Amino acid sequence: MPATLTLSLGQHSERGRKDTNQDFHGARLPEGAALALRGCALAIADGIGSSPVSHVASEMAVRSFLSDYYETPDSWSVKTAASRVVAATNSWLHAETRRNRHLHDPEGGQDRGYVTTFSALVLRSRTAHIFHVGDARIGRVVQRSLEALTEDHRVVLSASESYLGRALGAAAHVEIDHTTVALEAGDVFVLTTDGVHESVAPEAIVAEITRHGDDLDGAAREIARLAYENGSGDNLTVQIVRVDALPDGNPEEITGRLDALPPAPLLEPPTAFDGYRVLRTLHASHRSHVYLAVDDDTERRVALKVPSTDLHVDPAGLQRLMMEEWIARRIDSPHVLSAPPRTRRRSHLYTVMDYVEGRTLAQWLRDNPEPDLETIRDIVAQIAAGLRAFHRREMVHRDLRPHNVLIDAAGTVRIIDFGATRIAGLAEDDPSIDATVQGTVQYTAPECLAGWPATPQADIFSLGVIAYQMLTGRLPYGTQAAQAFSEARARRLHYVSVAAARVGVPTFVDAALRKAVHPNPAQRYDVLSAFVHDLRHPNPSLPGLRRAALLERDPVLFWKLVSLALAVTVAVLLARGAR
Incomplete structure (x- = not known):
C-alpha cells in the first residue's frame, strides 16, 4: 500500500536570560484528508x-497561521493559501501597531509595536514549502552540517549595530520569501530563533540531533542548553522535524483510495443500488452513464454517475470522475452544479450530484437558433458568474462548451461536468495532470492545445467561443482552431467578424468577442467581469472602436442639445426680423 506522509517532531522553547519569552512556536500534524490537502x-x-507587546505578535502570528491555513479552500495551492494567511496576519498586526499607545511615546514607533519575525515549514506530499520573514532560520541536515533554506532579513550597519529589514507588523504590506525543496525519506529540518543559531554552530546542532536519535525533544532541549551555556542573552526556541515516510505523490487520498472500492457496474433502470432507487437513464457516453435516482433516506432526487466499462481500466479517468463530486462540494454558486451531503458509505466508485431539471445549452441552441442579443448577454453573464466561483478557488474548468452548460425552466444557467477541471493544489503535486488536453478542442484555448497549463484566460476563451456561437451559429476560427497545436499555428488563426454571419450586431460587441477569443492569452481579458461589461457597453480602448458619438452614448442629451441649438437659431432669426 502507498505510504502516507509520516513525521517525527521535537520542540523546545525557553526564555533563557530574558525576563519573558517573546518567542512562540507550534506545529500541526493532521491526518486523513487534511494531511493530503494541506500537509503538516x-x-x-x-x-x-x-517591544513590550511583541510576545503577543509572535503568538498571534503562529496561532493564526496554524489555524487559518487549514481553513483556506482545499483547491488553493500551498503557496497561495499560506501567503494569504501570512499577509492577513501582517495587516492585523500592523493595524494594532498603528493603534498601539506606545506610538505616542517619543521613543516609541514600530520598535514598540506588534512586530515579529515569522518562518513556517509546510510539508505536503513530497514537497517542503518554506515561508519566511525576518531572521529566524530554517535549515536541512546534510551530512554533518545544516543547509540554509532561508536568508536573514537583517540589515547590518556595523559590527555592533543592525536592524530587521523585514518583519510582520512593521508595514502595511510585507514581502514573503517562498521556496520549495523536494522531500526524501530521512530528511531532517531544523527551525531556530536567533538566540540559538547565533550561539551554536550548525555542526553542533547536527551532532546533538544525531546523538539523541529518536528523542527529538531531547535534542531540541540540549541545543537550547548549549546556546545558553555559550552566552546567548536571547530567548531560545528549537523545532526539529524528521520525514519518516513519504506518500506516493498522487492525490488519491482526497477522494479515497481508488483500489479500495470497485467501479460501479452499469445499471438497468428501474433498479435499486446502494440505497438509491434508480429511475431512468439521463445520459450515456464512452466515459460515463448518468441516471436519475432517488435517495432512499432523504427522498432527494439526484444524478448518479457511474464510469463506463472502458473507464474501469483507466485509473486517471476514474480519478477525474471521483474528483467531480469533491469539486462540486467546494464551490458555492447558484451557477455551478452542486452535490448533496454524503450520508453513508458506498460499496462502489461512483458520484452523486444534485439533479436539475433542464436542458443543455447545446439543446437550447437547437430550440432557439437565433437568440436575441440580450438573452445571449444574460446567459454569458451567468456562465461567467459560475466560472468566477471556480477561479476564486484556483480551479480552471477547462471543458466549457454548450454540452456542459445546463439551463433550467426558470432560466438559471449552471456549469456542469467537472472531469477536466484543473486544480492548482493538485497540479502542484503532480505536474503530469497538465500533460494531456482534457477539454473539447473546438472550445479549448490554443495555449492549452500547445501543452501549456490552463489559466483562467483559457476559460475566458471558451466562454468567448460560446458567445460567438450563440450569435452566429459558427465558431470564430472555424475548423482552424482545432489544429492550433503550436504557437506558430495559433498566430495564423484568422478571426471572422460576427458581422459576416449576423447583421445588426453592434461593432463594440464584435470587438469584445475578438478580445475574448484572442489566440494569445496575454491579449485576452484579465477578468471575466470586463468581458461581460464590454458586451453591454462600448469600450473605446478596444482595437477598431472609435469613441461612440453622443447620439449613441446619450440620445436624450443629444436631442436636448439639438433643441437648444434650434431654439437659439430661431431666437437669433426673430431678433434680426424685429429690426
Whole structure:
C-alpha cells in the first residue's frame, strides 16, 4: 500500500536570560484528508525585544497561521493559501501597531509595536514549502552540517549595530520569501530563533540531533542548553522535524483510495443500488452513464454517475470522475452544479450530484437558433458568474462548451461536468495532470492545445467561443482552431467578424468577442467581469472602436442639445426680423 506522509517532531522553547519569552512556536500534524490537502505545518516566531507587546505578535502570528491555513479552500495551492494567511496576519498586526499607545511615546514607533519575525515549514506530499520573514532560520541536515533554506532579513550597519529589514507588523504590506525543496525519506529540518543559531554552530546542532536519535525533544532541549551555556542573552526556541515516510505523490487520498472500492457496474433502470432507487437513464457516453435516482433516506432526487466499462481500466479517468463530486462540494454558486451531503458509505466508485431539471445549452441552441442579443448577454453573464466561483478557488474548468452548460425552466444557467477541471493544489503535486488536453478542442484555448497549463484566460476563451456561437451559429476560427497545436499555428488563426454571419450586431460587441477569443492569452481579458461589461457597453480602448458619438452614448442629451441649438437659431432669426 502507498505510504502516507509520516513525521517525527521535537520542540523546545525557553526564555533563557530574558525576563519573558517573546518567542512562540507550534506545529500541526493532521491526518486523513487534511494531511493530503494541506500537509503538516510548523511555525516559529520571534517578537522584537524592544517591544513590550511583541510576545503577543509572535503568538498571534503562529496561532493564526496554524489555524487559518487549514481553513483556506482545499483547491488553493500551498503557496497561495499560506501567503494569504501570512499577509492577513501582517495587516492585523500592523493595524494594532498603528493603534498601539506606545506610538505616542517619543521613543516609541514600530520598535514598540506588534512586530515579529515569522518562518513556517509546510510539508505536503513530497514537497517542503518554506515561508519566511525576518531572521529566524530554517535549515536541512546534510551530512554533518545544516543547509540554509532561508536568508536573514537583517540589515547590518556595523559590527555592533543592525536592524530587521523585514518583519510582520512593521508595514502595511510585507514581502514573503517562498521556496520549495523536494522531500526524501530521512530528511531532517531544523527551525531556530536567533538566540540559538547565533550561539551554536550548525555542526553542533547536527551532532546533538544525531546523538539523541529518536528523542527529538531531547535534542531540541540540549541545543537550547548549549546556546545558553555559550552566552546567548536571547530567548531560545528549537523545532526539529524528521520525514519518516513519504506518500506516493498522487492525490488519491482526497477522494479515497481508488483500489479500495470497485467501479460501479452499469445499471438497468428501474433498479435499486446502494440505497438509491434508480429511475431512468439521463445520459450515456464512452466515459460515463448518468441516471436519475432517488435517495432512499432523504427522498432527494439526484444524478448518479457511474464510469463506463472502458473507464474501469483507466485509473486517471476514474480519478477525474471521483474528483467531480469533491469539486462540486467546494464551490458555492447558484451557477455551478452542486452535490448533496454524503450520508453513508458506498460499496462502489461512483458520484452523486444534485439533479436539475433542464436542458443543455447545446439543446437550447437547437430550440432557439437565433437568440436575441440580450438573452445571449444574460446567459454569458451567468456562465461567467459560475466560472468566477471556480477561479476564486484556483480551479480552471477547462471543458466549457454548450454540452456542459445546463439551463433550467426558470432560466438559471449552471456549469456542469467537472472531469477536466484543473486544480492548482493538485497540479502542484503532480505536474503530469497538465500533460494531456482534457477539454473539447473546438472550445479549448490554443495555449492549452500547445501543452501549456490552463489559466483562467483559457476559460475566458471558451466562454468567448460560446458567445460567438450563440450569435452566429459558427465558431470564430472555424475548423482552424482545432489544429492550433503550436504557437506558430495559433498566430495564423484568422478571426471572422460576427458581422459576416449576423447583421445588426453592434461593432463594440464584435470587438469584445475578438478580445475574448484572442489566440494569445496575454491579449485576452484579465477578468471575466470586463468581458461581460464590454458586451453591454462600448469600450473605446478596444482595437477598431472609435469613441461612440453622443447620439449613441446619450440620445436624450443629444436631442436636448439639438433643441437648444434650434431654439437659439430661431431666437437669433426673430431678433434680426424685429429690426
